[in-house]
Amino acid sequence: MTVTIREVADAAGVSTATVSRALSGVQTVDPELVARVRQSAESLGYRANRVARALRRQSTQTVGLVIPDITNPFFPPVVQAVEKELRRGGLSLLLCDAGDDVAIEAELVRNLFDHQIDGLLISVCDRIASKPAVELAASRVPVLQIDQRAAAEVPYVGVDQADAIGQLLGHLREQGCQSFAYIGPRQELSPATERLDEFLAQVAPLDSAAADRVCLGDSSLSWGHQAAAKLLDRPDRPDAIVCAADQIALGALRALSEHRVKVPGDVAVTGFDDTVLASACDPPLTSIRQPLEELGTEAVKALSAAIEQHLSQPRSALLKGELIVRASSQRK
Amino acid sequence: MTVTIREVADAAGVSTATVSRALSGVQTVDPELVARVRQSAESLGYRANRVARALRRQSTQTVGLVIPDITNPFFPPVVQAVEKELRRGGLSLLLCDAGDDVAIEAELVRNLFDHQIDGLLISVCDRIASKPAVELAASRVPVLQIDQRAAAEVPYVGVDQADAIGQLLGHLREQGCQSFAYIGPRQELSPATERLDEFLAQVAPLDSAAADRVCLGDSSLSWGHQAAAKLLDRPDRPDAIVCAADQIALGALRALSEHRVKVPGDVAVTGFDDTVLASACDPPLTSIRQPLEELGTEAVKALSAAIEQHLSQPRSALLKGELIVRASSQRK
C-alpha cells in the first residue's frame, strides 16, 4: 500500500542505502544519482516512515507536553505556541492532559517514555507531589518545566512574578493608592505562592498593615466576592485590591458594586492574566498580561537546543508580564 | 540504558518470543514461565518500546487530532475529552493546530501520515478548501470530522443545529417574543451556515419579516454591537435577537444598554456556546451549551471502534445542545 524506500531504490536502480543518503544529503552522492533518486521518490510519492526511522536513529523527533488542565485558559495559547514552534523544527507534539491528578500525571510521563520522546515539557499539577515524576523524567531526557514547577534543580521557563507585582504596585501607587489588600488562592502552586510572597515583600514598605488584608481562598469568582465583602466590613478599608486572578477580581467588582463602592474612585481593583473577562467586564479590569505565546516559544527553543546539542539540561528563562491598564485602577 | 526484551529474556532464562507472548498473553504459555517472566520484567523495570512494536505490528496506537485554532474556546474541552477517552483505550494523541490555514492543515495531515497514525480526527479550517486533505486522509485511515466538516461522504460528529435553533425559538416564543432578528458571522463554516439556514427555515412560520433582520458579519463583539445598533434604528425593531455566538451577544447587549433598551424587557437576547462570558455578563445570557466533552468522547469511541474492527468508516453521530436559560431572555 504505502511506498517504501525499497521501491524507490528499485525505481532508481540503486540500493536503499543510496536512496537514504541521497534524500538526507548526509554524505556526498553523485549529483546525477541524487537527481534520479529525487525523481523516483517524487513520482512514487515516497514519504519516509518516521516509525522506522525513529527505531533506527533512536530519536523520534517527538516531544511530550503534559499540562494539568487544558480548559484552564492559561494553557491554550501556550500549547498553540509550543506546537507551532515544534513544527518549525520538524518536531511533533504528544499532548497529555493530567486532569489535575498527580497519579495520572505520573502515568502519562511513563507512557510518554514508552513512546521514546526526545524531550518533555511539563506544567506540573502539584508543587510537591509532582516532584518524583519530574525528576525521573529529567534523568532520561531533557525536561523543561513550564510556569508551574515542582523540582528546583530541573530547568524552568516562567513568568517573573516579582516584576509583575512590582508593576502593579508601582501603578497603584502612582494612582494615589495607599492601603493595599490581596485576594488570592490558598492552593500551593508555584506562581501563586510567588505572587503572594512578592506582594508581601514589596508592599511592606508602602503599607505596613497590608499583611493583615491578605485573603486566601481559591481562584473562583465567588471567593473574590466573599473576600471583597469581608474587606469592606473592616475599619481599615483598603483603597486598592490586588487580585491573583481575573475571576477573583470579577467577584470583587461585583461585591463592591453591591456595596455601592465606586471603582476606581473609592477602591482600585486589579486582576491577573488578562483573560477575555478583563476587557469584557464593567469597569474593564487592569490586569497583567502574561506572555503566553512567548512562554511556549521560548520553552521549545530551549528544549530543542538541548536535544540537538545532547545537553541533559535545557536553559531556564524568566519572562516579563505586561501591565495592561484599564478603567478599574485609573484614578487620575 | 533502557532495558529491552532481550534482557528480560536472559534474566528469566527464556527466549524473547516467550517474553513477548507471556506479557501479551496472546498465546498459551506455561503459567510458571509467565510468572518468572513477569517477575523479571518487573524487577528490571521493563517497558516495551512502542516504536519497535509499532514498526512490527504496523500500528502505532496513535491518532492525530487537527484543529483550526486551539485558542478558540470551543476546542479545549473537546481536546480534553478526546485525550482522556483515547487514553482509556491505550491510544495516544498527536495534536496539531492548523492556525486557520488550509495549506498548513494539509501539511499537518501529511505529516501525521508519516507518523503512521491509526486514525484521524479533524475539525477543518474551511468548508470548501479543506476537502482534498480530508478525502486523501480518509483513503488511508479511518477519519472522523468533528463539528466542522468539509467532505460530506466522510463521517462526522457534530451538534444538531436544527434542534438548537428549535430550542431557542421555542423558548423565545414562550416568552412572548414575536419579531425575530439574527446576528451571525458571514464566514462559511459548516455549523454557522447550518445555524443560519435553520434559523431562516424555522422562523419563517413565526415571523415572515425575520429574513430581513438577518445581519451577517463576523463573530466579534464589535460586530454584535454594530449590528444590534443598526437593528434598533429600524422601524420594525425586533423583540428578540438570536446571536450565533456569545461574543456577538455581548456586543449586542452593550449596544442595547447604550440605547437605553431594556433586556429582556424590551428585547430578549440569546447567545450561543455558553462560554464563561454568558454567565459573567450583565444580564447573564441565555445560551446554548454545546456538549463539547461528549463530542470528543463520542468521536473517539466511534473512531476507535473503526480502528479495532478494521472498518474504513467510523460511525457518524449528531448530538444535542442544551438550552441554558438566563436573565437575558426571561420575560415572564
Add this chain to the structure above:
DNA sequence: CTGAGCTTAGAAAACGTTTACTTTGCGCAG
C-alpha cells in the same frame, strides 16, 4: 607502474519488537 588514500555505492547489520515457522516433547490411539 605500483600502491596508498580517498570517494562512492552496495551489502548487510542494527534498532526492539512480534510472529511465522520449526523443533521438541508428550499423550494417546491404533
Add this chain to the structure above:
DNA sequence: CTGCGCAAAGTAAACGTTTTCTAAGCTCAG
C-alpha cells in the same frame, strides 16, 4: 510399541529505515 497430533517454546524473519562495513574504482605520489 509406534507414530500422529498437539501444545509449548525456541529460532529466525520481518517491519522500514539508517549506518557501518566492505569493495570497487580512481587519483596521484613515489
